[in-house]
Amino acid sequence: MFGGASACSGALENPVLLTSCRFAATLSGMESPSGLAHAIIDIGQRLARKGFIAGADGNISARSSANEILVTPSGLPKGELTPEDLVRVDLSGKQLRGARRPSSELLMHLYVYQQRPDIMACVHSHPPTATAFAAAGIELPPDILPEVILVVGAIPLTIYAATGTDELPRALAPFIEHNDAFMLRNHGLLTIGRSLSEAWARHETVEHYAKIIHLARQIGNAHPLPEAEVRRLEAMRSSLLQSMREQVRK
Numbered sequence: 001m002f003g004g005a006s007a008c009s010g011a012l013e014n015p016v017l018l019t020s021c022r023f024a025a026t027l028s029g030m031e032s033p034s035g036l037a038h039a040i041i042d043i044g045q046r047l048a049r050k051g052f053i054a055g056a057d058g059n060i061s062a063r064s065s066a067n068e069i070l071v072t073p074s075g076l077p078k079g080e081l082t083p084e085d086l087v088r089v090d091l092s093g094k095q096l097r098g099a100r101r102p103s104s105e106l107l108m109h110l111y112v113y114q115q116r117p118d119i120m121a122c123v124h125s126h127p128p129t130a131t132a133f134a135a136a137g138i139e140l141p142p143d144i145l146p147e148v149i150l151v152v153g154a155i156p157l158t159i160y161a162a163t164g165t166d167e168l169p170r171a172l173a174p175f176i177e178h179n180d181a182f183m184l185r186n187h188g189l190l191t192i193g194r195s196l197s198e199a200w201a202r203h204e205t206v207e208h209y210a211k212i213i214h215l216a217r218q219i220g221n222a223h224p225l226p227e228a229e230v231r232r233l234e235a236m237r238s239s240l241l242q243s244m245r246e247q248v249r250k
């Protein structure tokens with residue numbers, strides 16, 4: 001049983017951390033399959049509304065049980081999905097339900113769930129500004145905005161990996177244990193979370209952050225926070241995540 005809310009009492013008075021705690025608090029158990037399907041469809045519509053995807057871009061998945069996930073199909077616009085379009089697969093990739101072909105980036109999703117038992121959802125899209133950084137081969141700095149340090153953490157830029165191959169899991173391998181957001185070089189953005197809301201919040205936050213960094217660099221420069229403050233924020237994030245992982249294990 002998950003119990004993120006109790007991990008948030010006491011010292012965690014920062015509103016950003018409390019936001020993060022609220023996401024964890026939603027994990028009081030597995031969502032019903034139809035609730036999960038509608039939540040995935042909702043994220044697809046948000047991706048489309050925000051202009052994070054074009055055509056059949058992007059893919060979303062969520063864990064429906066310890067060994068199964070619900071994932072978006074390949075080849076359809078993710079803003080126009082119905083529950084019947086979603087595909088259920090086990091963590092070996094075997095299709096259990098649904099008439100459509102699962103996402104061409106299924107291997108990336110499976111790898112995340114295999115490596116991170118704490119992760120319940122993955123959101124992948126091509127948001128223009130974050131993807132522009134990934135295309136330019138420029139990593140987003142880890143030390144500019146407190147909210148990003150607390151909610152997302154560092155955002156590594158992976159090596160390039162061909163879509164639909166096992167190169168994508170290999171590109172994530174150096175970072176999967178410690179990170180929750182990944183800039184896929186010459187490709188797009190992947191964020192993961194302990195709920196769909198958390199994976200989505202990270203997705204939105206990274207794109208917003210990329211826009212701010214881009215603007216700050218046009219105006220002048222994005223000045224880093226003092227090193228001691230970065231360490232303090234990182235320690236707050238680690239302590240929150242650690243305490244949530246302990247709750248998950250109980």
Ligand SMILES: [Zn+2]
Nearest residue numbers: 058125187188
């Ligand atoms: Zn993609």
